[in-house]
Amino acid sequence: QVQLVESGGGLVQAGGSLRLSCAASGRAFSSYTMGWFRQAPEKEREFVGAVSWSTVSRILYSDSVKGRFTISRDNAKNTVYLQMNSLKPEDTAVYYCAATNRFGVPNGPSDYNYWGQGTQVTVSS
Numbered sequence: 035q036v037q038l039v040e041s042g043g044g045l046v047q048a049g050g051s052l053r054l055s056c057a058a059s060g061r062a063f064s065s066y067t068m069g070w071f072r073q074a075p076e077k078e079r080e081f082v083g084a085v086s087w088s089t090v091s092r093i094l095y096s097d098s099v100k101g102r103f104t105i106s107r108d109n110a111k112n113t114v115y116l117q118m119n120s121l122k123p124e125d126t127a128v129y130y131c132a133a134t135n136r137f138g139v140p141n142g143p144s145d146y147n148y149w150g151q152g153t154q155v156t157v158s159s
Contacts, residue, residue, distance in 0.1 A: 035060050035061075036058055036060040036061070036063070036066060036133045036147075036148040037058065037060055038056055038057070038058050038131045038132070038133060038148055038149065039057050039059075039150055039151070040054060040056050040130065040131045040150045040151065040152060040153040041057070041153060042054040042055050042153060043129060043153030043154045043155045044154075044155070045157075045158065046121055046155075046156070046157055046158070048121060048122055048123055048157055048158065048159050049120060049121065050121050050157070051117070051120075051121065052118045052121065053115060053116070053117045053118070054115065054118070054129055054131075054153060055113055055114075055115055056068065056070075056113065056114045056115075056116075056131030056150060057111075057113050058113065058133065059112065063112040063133075064087060064109040065087050065135065066087050066133040066134060066148075067084055067085065067086045067087050067133070067134050067136060067137075067138070067139060067140070068085055068087075068132070069082075069084035069131070069133070069139075069141075069146055070114075070116045070131060070132070071129070071130045071132060071143060071146075072125075072127035072129045072130065072155075073127055073128050073130070073152075074126060074127040074128075077127075079130070079143045080098075081096050081141040081142070082095070082096055082099055082103065082116070082129070083095040083096060083103060083116070084105070084141065085105045085106070085107050085114065085139070086137075086139050087135075091107070092138065092139050093139065094139040094141060096141075098124075099118075099125075102119050102120045103117065103118050103119070104116075104117040104119075121155075121157045122157060123157045123158065124157075125155060126155060126156050126157050127154075127155060128152040128153065128155075129152060129153050129154075129155050130150055130152045131149070131150040132147075132148060132149050132150070133146060133147060134146040134148075135147065
């Protein structure tokens, strides 16, 4: 079992930055691929990005955030981060951290076994 707790959400103006953190507890954090998803009101949950568990980490981003968002992980701290720069109003959503023991960097919500409770990010125009 893995428990995930997100933090760092809030209200920011367009063009600003936020850094989300996801702290994991449980066993073998370093063996899980960690993903970030988001869900805006009345929309489906959307893949943001993911970082694999392997020693040579693979990182995948959605096209909508590529070049603006950066994912990183610190296995010593059991934490994964999402640095969000140049934020836009359309980035407004609840952001979720997720974990999977599947190989690679899957981008579908159904590929992930464990989820955090989410943190709200609101970008004002």
